[in-house]
Amino acid sequence: MKYVFGPVPSRRLGVSLGINNIPKKYCTYSCVYCQVGRTTNLTVNRRQFFQPEDVLREVLLAIREFKKNIDYITFVPDGEPTLDINLGKTIKMIKENVKNKVAVITNGSIINSASSDLAEADLISVKIDAVVDEIYRKVNRPHPALSLPTVLRSIEEFRKSYGGILITETMLLEGLNDGSDNLFKTAEFVCRVSPQDAYLSVPVRPPAEPGVKPSHRIFEWYERFIELGISTKVLDYQEEDSFATAGFEDPIEGLLKIMAVHPLRQDYVRKILNERHVNPDKAIKDLIERGAVRRVEYNGKVYLTLADSGYAPKS
Structure with a gap:
């Protein structure tokens, strides 16, 4: 499959069937903590990337193959999903053909020009x-x-008109955005947006830039959000151990699709390959030798990521 991956466990959405509707690293941001590496195509121009019918075809096939409950079909690409000018049309087509709910993970940067798409x-x-x-x-x-x-103004305006569930996520980085000034101002803004839930997270996978570290002030932020009456949840763990592999016909192909949107711990990859009766040592060695993946170390753990993911060298 070209566009669909998973299902995978999501810390926010339960069992999620992912849709990668943006070509590699087209984004409006190049976040220092991005788990798919530096942005190589920085843009704010919306355009057509793929045909909605092709995405729908893969979604229907994946649902038939998985044969288990999927909580959300989620647009969570290797880039910013609202850059896809066909996003709204694709969502509408999916909802006309399946009963599953649809989610979009966005950075909100061009929400003003994509509001009608997101409303679907x-x-x-x-x-x-x-x-x-x-x-x-x-x-x-x-x-x-x-x-x-x-x-920020566009996010507030969208919130007023949007009839679905809106949640927020804030990534906290040591010494970069976790200081008191940003804490109080961000908490006040999130309070005005009034999400169903506000998620506070720290990097748990290798970031795009060396030296990016998880904040140790996450619970200080949590307390401030709670003080303002915001329903707040902390995300400081990984979900790989609960991942369901039955949806993959070829486990190696499936793992590579997930690596396209975030790195995977090497021990997790070994576990999945063992479960599918594939020799993990040989498979990982072959992937590295043919230039498909490479190893990256972060916080004392070894990860596998696509070889052309755009990560900065380890410092």
């Missing part, structure tokens, strides 16, 4: 890492055409 989804997750411009530009490294006040 049952759930929208919006990134809000910073509301202080200097911090925003250091952490998210947006396209030069993007203005933080406009982005």
Whole structure:
């Protein structure tokens, strides 16, 4: 399959069938913590990338093959999903053909031009890492055409009209966006947006840039969000151990599809291959030798990621 991967466990959405509707690394941001590496095609221009009918065909096939409950069909690509000008049409076609709910994971940067597309989804997750411009530009490294006040205003306006579930996610990085000024201002903004849930997270996989570390102030942020009456959840763990593999006809192909949107721990890859009666040592060695994947170390753990993922060298 070209567009669909999983199902995979999601810390926010349960069992999620992923849709990668954007070509590799087309994004409006180049976040320092991005788990798929640096953005190579920084853009704010929406365009057609794929045919909605082709995406729908793969979704229907994946649902038939998995034969188990899927909580959400989720647009969570290797880039920003709202850059796809056919996003709304694709969501509508999916919902006309299956009963599953549809979610979109977006950074919210061009929500003003994609609001009608996003309105078709049952759930929208919006990134809000910073509301202080200097911090925003250091952490998210947006396209030069993007203005933080406009982005924040557009998110608030979308919230007023959106009839589905809206959640927010804030990634906290040590010494970059976890300081008190950004804490209080971000908490106040999220309070105004009034999400069903606000998720606070830290990097748990290798980031795009060396030196990016998880914040140790996450529970300080949690307490402030709770003080403002925001339903808040902390995400500081990985979900791989609960991953379902039955949906993959070829486990190696399936694992490579997941690596396209985030690295996987090597011990997890070994576990999955053993479960599918594939020699993990030989399979991993073959993937590395043919240049498909490479090893990356982060926080004392070894990960496998696609070889052309755009990660900075380990410092």
